[in-house]
Amino acid sequence: MTIKHGRVSQRVLVINPNTSSFLTDTFHPILSSLPISDHIKLSYWTCPSGPAMISSLADMYESASHCLPLLLDISQEYDGFLAACYADHPLVRQLQIHMGDKPVVGIFDASIYAALRLLSPGSRFGIITTGLAYEALLTEGVKNLLGRGQGDVTRFAGVAASGIGLADIVDNQHQPAMPRTREKITQATAKLLQSGRQGDVNVLCMGGVVLVGMEGWVRDACEAELGPAQGRKIKVVDQLAAGMLTLDALLCGRDVQTSAHSPQPPRMTSPRLRDQRPCDACRTRKARCLFSSDDAFVCDWCNKRSIDCTYLLSSVPKKRALPASDDTTSQKQAPYSRRRKHTHDTKPVLTNYAQLSGNSLLKETLGHKNRESILVIGATTDFDPSLTRSLSWNTKGELSNFRPPQTLRRPNPTTHFMTRPDSQEEIAAELVNLDAIENFVRPHGPELVRTYFRIVHPSFPILHKNVFLEKYGRSYRELTPVGLGAVYILAMNWWSYSTVLSNSPKPDAKELESKVLSMLFDSHRRPKISDLQGGLVLMQSPNAGSWALTGHLVAMGQNLGINVDCTDWQVPDWERGVRKRVAWALFMQDKWSALIYGRGSHIRPDDWDVRPLELSDFPETAKDDDSDEGSADIEKGKKTFLHMVALTEIVSDTLDSFFTLKALRAPTRIEDVLDKAKPIQLRLKAWHANMPPGLSVDDTVPRKLSSVGYLHLAYYTAEITLHRAILRCRALSTSPADAQLHALTRKAAEARFTSALEFVKRLKAEHFQSFWYFSSSASLAIIGIFAGILCVTSQGDDVDEAVGLAAREDYMTKLAEYRWVLRVSSTGAEFMKYAVGVLGAQIHLLEEQFGENARRVCGSGAQQEQSQAQQMTNGHSGSTWSPDDESNEDGLGALERDEVAVGDDNALLVAFFDQCFASQYDVSDWVQQTEQVDQ
Template sequence: MSSRSRACDTCHLRKTRCVREDGKERCVLCTFHDLNCTFARRPTPRRHQQRQRRAHGHGHRQQQEAEENLLTPVQTFDAVQAQSHQTQEFEVPDRQQVSPVLSQAETSTTASHPNEQVRISTPPAAAYPSILKDTLGLDPTTHAEYVGSTDYRDPILLDLRCSDSVRRINDRTLFLIHPDEHTTSEARRIADVDSVEAAVHPVGHILVDLYFRFVHPSFPILHKDVFIAKHQISHRHFAPSLLTAVYLLALDWQLHDSLLASGGIQRRPDAAALERLAEATLEEDMRRPKLEWEIGLRRRLGWALYMQDLWAAFVYGRPLLLHNDDWDVRPCSSSDFPEYAKEEEDSATTTTTTTTTGSVPASTGWLLFLRHIELSHILREIMCKYYTTAATRRDGSLDNMGVVAAVDLAKPIIARLRQWQATLPDELSFTASASQPRRPLCASASLHLAYHAVIIALYRALVRLLTPGDPTPPSLHAAVRTAARDKVQAAVELLGSMQPEHTAAFWGSAASHQVAMIGGFAGLLWATAETAEEMAWCAARVEDLKWALKVRGAGAPFARQALRLLEREIGGLTVDYMKGPGVLDEREWVMEQDHASVR
């Protein structure tokens, strides 16, 4: 076998694919770690040759048995689960009892069951499914630190340091590679991931299947085929925080699995234990970040983080952590979604396609993800123009421009939102027809809810500017409030028309606050209404919204959470404030407080 057709020594030891760019003497992994790309190690001998060597004598029997153990493929995770039925519990080492001298070789043979030794460590490269040969591995004992342009450690000086810890990616990007804090970091990781698996044993593979049926199509961050292939080999291939997140999200769809729904297992997944492990392991992962190699995964993860930061800042009223001036991630394309390309290949070779109940096509999930990114850009523009401190403070931009100019500033954004909605593909349309008894899940409902939340965010800022006494033209005042009521009506109708295939799909963490924002905006219109009729209309819309959430809350966690937010912060709205001068003064006080907060 030539050196060009087999893995170099570094990739062979790490059991990763050896990727070498055209014209380069070193592979990608050796270039990143600044190592020599050598081929001194002999190729892995075949198994029948090992047996022949062991037959020559007994003088080196112990050494040969050790070599055989290293070369024996590990049991698949399904086989491990089948053996585990012979025992009552899935025992794992405690997080506080990991030996500080436990080596990586020892952890690879740690018993996960009390009566047997089960190897669930990293297998030889030959034992991997072919899909895993297209991925690059990570160093389990080091982590990278990004050196920013304003860091006290100047990149030019770091370039002069003769050290293996300095890694320059290009002329603007430099990393420092540090060893993990503790020598037991890998042993601790294995103990943690075993604890995660113990919390869901023996239904871990079922939860993974549920995750990729219901969550992943609407939130396509992970590489589905790679994750499933690794999980079939061993749960120890994952960071504990990642595996915990997958299991926790999948628990919301337990009723969609016959075994979990029927209660046919003795031990149900321990959600409380998973939540505790998620908090503990995520904190440790943040101290030792492991950067993924695959650029598509990094790009998907980057844009997911971008949207999460934006919506979290908006619904909680907090400053943004990520700003466009420091954001240089390229837009996602179809090449960043491996399942999309695979689906196109499958559709080209088959004339008919079938959709599993509860699943969403990969192409639909890809479009959904991209449209969420586009909508996030519009929301960021609204936040920067109407909600930042520079805009809302006294003598800020909104105070200086006045109501008329602020409304004119909103017109291009409104046109942009209309264009965004008009260009939605048919796959992302919202249909509320109940003619068919059984339909696949419609994951686009969350996108339409986010769209209404963005519109309401814009009109809420405009309504806050319509303070009594301002020289606002009456026609403009009436037009803004009429349009605002129309937006509330449309949003409430959206929630009221959702069918089970909508509510049973995946909803992000911001969904409940988006719904509460609709009710909160109706409450703002109620508090600033000038007639009893308008107050009654606003109160009725809040009641309609709460009713829509009540009848859907049993099967939709986001609806239950949104209802709790509405009941706790808004409650019931009535027209009693129009009765009697004493209560009318209280209403005026509420209005004054709201306007004062804007000023």
């Protein structure tokens, strides 16, 4: 509030909560033409980050999460706020809570209230909007608004979509006649008028800022549909005018219901404000100023006495207390700690989702409640379902008097959960952790969330975007520390891919990761699905993964009943989809961890009862794609995830068949191994053949990231793992037939490595910079190790020395080429650096074993790679990722201890067999299957 010529000048901020500055520019001519008080000065604000357009509930919550912190930081500069988004936007309610006595008006609210005031007895109002998605969204919004006691829902006639979008009005800047856009408005108007009962619709609201300025077309359409006389009786509510005039009345202290400007909605909940404070003279006499007219700048008292009407004695406005400084904050975090404290820190956190008004996904949830943990009851515990058969369950399947404060919940007749509310001490500790995480990244939290859902989530869709954004939009405190922290940590890997983040200093992700990991280990006492989701997301971070943590997540998932079929559970459809996606993500985490760490799987087939994933289990579709440069494609990511699950099932059977402790110890003939391998190879072939063309490595879109690379890499890892099992076998004789069999199996194995090498060479920048599954670094190393296995087993008693030497040199040449490709590519793909170090050490061992020939083939680069590998071992590499390493400091050693992930090959030090032996087993069919896949 400023003073100009003795009068109070009040500043109003017009808020566009999406990122389209073009739309904001369209507000200027409309608002500047309105008869508002001349001492009100308008400023315009466009959200710098978030959705470009708002077309869903998720968009609204995401938009609110971006806008609110930024608006709170500048709120003291303004006296009123106009939210220019035509929807029941949560930002309006949030600002009304935080702004105190400053009025906040949403154009949606003001438009509906204005329509109610304009209705004649027995008539109804309707809304003309933009896209089809808004019909349901605005219908729900009107019901929510009127359901809060502000009006009669029966007076609402409905919503008609015109199909007009932002592209239409942008295009129309070059088409003055705009016939196509006008036709859309005409059709929507006619549709809405025809839906009425005997012409009872007599008020139409313009429902969408894209439609600003098209009110005249609606009036013309009314006359065309109803005739000139009847059509002129239809009242059209201008959304921006309704909002601005309402705000003007509130700022000037007029009763909104009797505003002289136009019929207006009922009085808002904000208190009445004076348009000025007393001048010095009137303040001294404890009276308010009176003016002879609206244009007067000197009050009547001062004018009659010919004295100066000054405002010099006014009291200094009270300043908000600054947040206490934190002496423990590190110097590098100072830019974040000096910022204004987020007001969510003191806002009560919603705990009872059943009482939520409006269209919330959380009302009937089992596992996504804010301050409640769940625990599935096993079949052999101190509880039996038969004890409760005759008891009375409520409509949710709950038994509240079982063990208070715990509640027994039965989603179906055979599955029981114990739900327990968190104690006040537990809640307080969790809020401290949440505040610490948010303070660590402030003010970048909303943009990190947007980056995560733009780049990571499409390829790893284990969160429910709308649920996360609904909670986050109200307060980050509705999430769990692990769930919130994991999203922030992973999103930091794409810091430079956000125009908002790239110009700001990046917080220390490793420090935050260390804190969140400790919180994850503590979360098992009060398991929540969001903690399991956060743990799985965190495992995708280059530095976080370990075998111990995998076991922790599997145990947490079993506590949550994630391995149980939820098809017939009494939970919302979206929650069933979430449970299935999380379940299969946990399955993949366990199986691929078992492969790369050389361990036995935690998940047994008999204890896994989860239905296969279907497309209906994924709520997002192509229409939810983010248009920003560097985003990932939702449909492609969805299919990638589905195919990765299917591939993991084949990998699981491979590990069970060949790499259990008993399978490794058992003496096997190569004929038996090939018998077991053939059906797995056929499944791999079928999997590869059924891959959609859109998942091809060559199918990339300019300026869009593609994560299909990790899927193809996983496929080659699965193939090579199967071939390692075959090469592990020793022959029982040295017959010519055995030699032929040996040659055939090695030919197939060599084809696998050659295909993997060609795949890596085909990768593009769109792949390197995208999301890569956690096992990708180790998979690249395993492929290189396989080349070493082929090399050291290339010469045996059944192979001519010259032939064996030539084969070995060929393998080492390809290995050197593979290492070189990874080395060059690793400059743009950090996850590859681990494999480069491993292969450098491997080549050094080969040179030591095979002497001058190996050094000649591999070249002098091996010594450099060995040095890099040693640096990785000592924790000095540019990439700190290392599998199964609790301290994240022993990169190469962990893989060596696990014997290169599976089995006891140890191919770098000894040859596994002296000769490949077999009897008269015919493997030509099997080899042909392998070659066909390569082709």
